[in-house]
Amino acid sequence: xxxxxxxxxxxxxxxxxxxxxxxxxxxxxxxxxxxxxxxxxxxxxxxxxxxxxxxxxxxxxxxxxxxxxxxxxxxxxxxxxxxxxxxxxxxxxxxxxxxxxxxxxxxxxxxxxxxxxxxxxxxxxxxxxxxxxxxxxxxxxxxxxxxxxxxxxxxxxxxxxxxxxxxxxxxxxxxxxxxxxxxxxxxxxxxxxxxxxxxxxxxxxxxxxxxxxxxxxxxxxxxxxxxxxxxxxxxxx
Numbered sequence: 001x002x003x004x005x006x007x008x009x010x011x012x013x014x015x016x017x018x019x020x021x022x023x024x025x026x027x028x029x030x031x032x033x034x035x036x037x038x039x040x041x042x043x044x045x046x047x048x049x050x051x052x053x054x055x056x057x058x059x060x061x062x063x064x065x066x067x068x069x070x071x072x073x074x075x076x077x078x079x080x081x082x083x084x085x086x087x088x089x090x091x092x093x094x095x096x097x098x099x100x101x102x103x104x105x106x107x108x109x110x111x112x113x114x115x116x117x118x119x120x121x122x123x124x125x126x127x128x129x130x131x132x133x134x135x136x137x138x139x140x141x142x143x144x145x146x147x148x149x150x151x152x153x154x155x156x157x158x159x160x161x162x163x164x165x166x167x168x169x170x171x172x173x174x175x176x177x178x179x180x181x182x183x184x185x186x187x188x189x190x191x192x193x194x195x196x197x198x199x200x201x202x203x204x205x206x207x208x209x210x211x212x213x214x215x216x217x218x219x220x221x222x223x224x225x226x227x228x229x230x231x232x233x234x235x236x237x
Contacts, residue, residue, distance in 0.1 A: 001235045002194035004173065005228055006034060010044055012200075012223035017048060019199070019228025024052045025089055025117070030198060031219035032060040036076045042083035051086040053117055056107070063093040063100075063121040070103055074110045087114040089144070091121030098125055099134050108138050117142040120175065124148075128158050132165045142171045144196055151177030152186055160190045180230030187235070195235055199227035
């Protein structure tokens, strides 16, 4: 069982490792769904005793990327490779929600030889079975999905569908609202081999001065080692 924890700073990385995570998804600004981490955080994560995959997402918002976005993402993949991390987390959509297979093909080519997760861009698709087949054809080894719903429990039927279609050819990893309380219910419904969680709590409030100058995000959260450990334990059932 892989228990992947997404983190966006050095403290979160340490908490995930101490809590027993078997893999880390490295991001920045998780309150925006996760963007590409900084070069410094990539370098720090390369020293981690567990595999680390880095989010490749150059801006918040949707996953419909233009030419400049794609060039940026290819450069970011190169930085992840140079840092020595295990792999990358990718996603790209067409305007109608279908996977942008052409863009994803370019990104996967840039990440040749690296592990790759297809992120929750898949939760926007109109046809989950088709998207799973496309991810396999593109060479992804993992799909992160909430089953096209706000939480993995809410989307458990689509997660089960994805798992059936995958048939062992790609790992289906449930994410969104996955924690020590929800994990047993998810695993009772679908025999997944991977779970993904933030295991985060509201961050300590910023100083009044930092808040006044808008240097702080009101939605910022921090990784809880206790919550990581609870998810790891729940995944052992």
